[in-house]
Amino acid sequence: MTAQPFYITTPIYYINARPHIGHAYTTIVADAIARSRRLLGDDVLFLTGTDEHGQKVERAAQKAGIEVTAFADEVSSAFRQMCVDLGISNDDFIRTTEPRHHRAAQEIWRRVMAAGDIYKGHYEGWYCTVDEVFVPETQLVDGACPTCGGKVERLQEESYYFRLSRYQDRLLEFYRQLPDFLQPDFRFNEIRTFVEGGLQDLSVSRTSFTWGIPVPDDPRHVMYVWFDALTNYLTELGFGSDDPGASDRMSRYWPGVTHLMAKEITRQHAVYWPAFLMAAGLTPPRRIVAHGFWLMGGAKMSKSVGNVARYQDYVGVFGLDAVRYFLLREMPLGQDANFADEAILTRFNADLANDLGNVISRTVTMLHRYRDGVVPEVAPGTRTALDTALVEAAATTIASVRASYDTFQMSVALQQTWELIGLLNKYIVEREPWKLAKSPASAAVLDLTLYHAADTLRVIAALIEPVMPQSTVRIRAMLGTPAESWTGLAPASLQAGTRLGPVEPLFPRIERTTEELRAMSDTSTPAPVPTTEPVAPVHVPVTAEAPAAPGASVTAGPELISYDDFMKVDLRVARVLRAEQVPKSKKLVKLAVDDGSGERTIVAGIAEAYQPEQLVGRTVVIVANLKPAKLMGIESNGMILAGSAEGALPTLITVDGVPPGARVR
Ligand SMILES: [Zn+2]
Incomplete structure (x- = not known):
């Protein structure tokens, strides 16, 4: 069986901001998808990177008083570090300032020019320098940018135009042929309606700044940032280079690509990008997946509002896998979700410490206590309806989790996995292995119970791997089982005689108030990692005879505690x-x-x-x-x-x- 190519991209991140939880989320979603595909045996190519050109970056560097290249290096490296911090399995990290990208962007420009779809004209309009877009007069909100609310300025300049107006029918036909081109559906409908409303030609160059890729044969112009940025997805494949492997890479990974992004850049990916590619004689991308925004207190996170969550703070307190779990569990694909300290704390203690952590430590502890840390043999014909139900539930969960990943519904996949964890907990409670262990007559049932508990945990470890890869490794170390892919994953296939490793706490409960968490994220100082040491009892009875501590209050009545x-x-x-x-x-x-x-x-x-x-x-x-x-x-x-x-x-x-x-x- 030959591996299927699977190419997935995050948007390249614009370096006007430092990485925050929004960037972290997009990258983790892509990472989970990439990991799931590798588990299915696909030949995965996973790309992320930084978008570094444009007026806004030029101005930010000037303001900071440093060379724009040094500015770009510095912020880009923060995004590269984010990938390391978040355990991202990207195969490459692209920067639009790299020579390979300049070549690719200029090559696509030449092709579109040769096709007659780029012409020179004059542009005058309202321009938002924050978003680097001209805003049509009709879309202004009280004279300001509808996206960021910032001031717009009147701009007139010589500009090259892309004949987007020519592509209305071809785009609509393309959408008809690919009914799942854009997920979720409701966003696809918005895009269709936008294109049906008619398309205007698009200004694709600037002369008002120089920090960009020069237009071929007319270096007074630099490419408008989207024409430049979107091309990065082809740069990765060697497009525009004379590398002999480039055409193989192109035919292997293009057009079967999945572009993942936040919803606000759907139009650029679902309208402009396919039209650019059609003009250049290339096939548009196979799939666009647009996710929602993280809200804080009901508002979109934004630097100006000052409600941007730093992923570092949360990873410091909860650990990486817990943050990855929370982000993917809490936001159903395509919807907005609220980022709240209470919610992450609750999910940590309920889903991870209580549900998952307990069932693992309980099962592994019992195997050590009752079976010397070795997975017992199951005597033939001893399975009852209870065991069969658990095995069947595990098989069903494997199938449904895979189906959920097929449609990028990681939130649903995690929900399905946690239902299986709940069933396993019930199974153990019902069997009461600690009672079975008392009677030699129950040895076979105890074997059966411990075998199926460990076996189901093995399945659970595999199913959570794309989201929580570190935890999977740790669970396997406890179970003594090897790494396994999703292709042959099946319940009731744990090897009897497997020797378990020592029990270790996977997700020790975090006894911390949300006020403490908030104080932590307000100051952006990582709070100390929770200790797993048992806390000493503090409830010392206060009696009349007890000597008062120095400086103790003399108020009558019980002492108040926090x-x-x-x-x-x-x-x-x-x-x-x-x-x-x-x-x-x-x-x-x-x-x-x-x-x-x-x-x-x-x-x-x-x-x-x-x-x-x-x-x-x-x-x-x-x-x-x-x-x-x-x-x-x-x-x-x-x-x-x-x-x-x-x-x-x-x-x-x-x-x-x-x-x-x-x-x-
Ligand atoms: Zn704006």
Whole structure:
């Protein structure tokens, strides 16, 4: 089987701004798509880079008092660094200031000129220097630019024009032949309506500045930035060079390209670019995918509003994979989404720490505890409906995740994967391996359960790989399984006898308030990485006899604590699995509880209030991060919460209907 070529691009980023979360998002989306295609065995070419010409860059460099080339080098390298920081698997990084790109842009110009689709004229109009576009009079909003709200200036200059007006019918015919040319559909409709409304010729050169690619045979003109920038997608393939491999590259990767971008540059990609290519005798791109904007507090992130999130701050606190997960999960393709600290914190603790992190540590821990860290053999014919349902769900999820990637719906793919994680959690809870482990008669069922839990995790690790490649590596290290592609991925194929690696916390919960997060992003100083060390209990009872700390307040009543102090106490829901009276003790009961990540022993002073058998099956609240203590020779890990009136017996606090491991706050 020969590998299918798959060429994907981000837009090249304009160097008037430093990279922020918006650039990070586009690049991560492209990266996830590229990785998924590699997993499917495709021959992937993934390109990103920087767009460096134009008046705005020239002016910014002047303002900064440095050479424009030095300015371009500096900002471009920040984008290159972004790719490193975000674990981007791009095959190349292109800069429009490179000689190879000058050659390609001049070559396409010559071809379009030779076809008679470029002519010289005069242009006069309202020009926005921020967006580097002439704005038609009818689109001005109160005399200002409709895109950025900035001032527009009247500009008249000699200019070359591209005969875009000639391409209305050909573009509409092209759209008819490729009904999935532009995703999402509603944006394709907007573009069609725009083209149906008639097209005006496009000014494609400037004489008012010099920072650009000279027009062939008329170096007083530099190319208008879009004519220059869009050509980068061909530069990558060697277009315009005399490199002997160039034509092979062109025929291999063109026109089957996927251009990914934010929605505001859809028109340039879906209208101008195909028309330029048609004029040059080339086939337009196969596919345009336009995503929405990240909003902050309901407004588009923008430098002038000052609500731009720095990806570095979030990667510093949550880790790279968590940020990649949040961005791809939170924004359905094509829609706008809100970037909120609360949302990322919730997703981290709920989806990653609780759902994914717990099921992994629980499964791997049990395999170590009950099967010496080796994946057991499953005895033939022991599978029940419960196991079959899990295997079938995994197979269905593999197929549906692949289908979601086919249409670039990574948000849906992650949702589907998390449904499987939920099912696996239920499967474990239902089987109760910690109970099975007590009885030698249940050994075969325990083998079966642990095998399928580990096997399903193996599938999950593969499915999250395009979005969370580092986590996949770490999960595989714990499972002891090798890297695997998506082509042969199937459930129930884990090798029995596989030796597991040690358990490590994958996503330790982040006990941090959104206020702390906000303070962090306001100052742009990375906050310390969360520690995985257990937090010492802080709830020391204050009694009348206790000596007052120096400078302590003398106000009567209980001491007030902050929300953060409260959050240091890790209150969790746990289910009582077994209970027995501690011998020679009137008050103490020894309990085995399921805390969501495994089993733990707690000794509680409730024997006078409850018979041990009354306790089994109850869902209680425990202090999960209490320092271990020995009571009557038994190590107690945590404390069970109970209420008691003065002189009365304690009554357990129970929370029915909440799964073990859930946080109480
Ligand atoms: Zn503007």
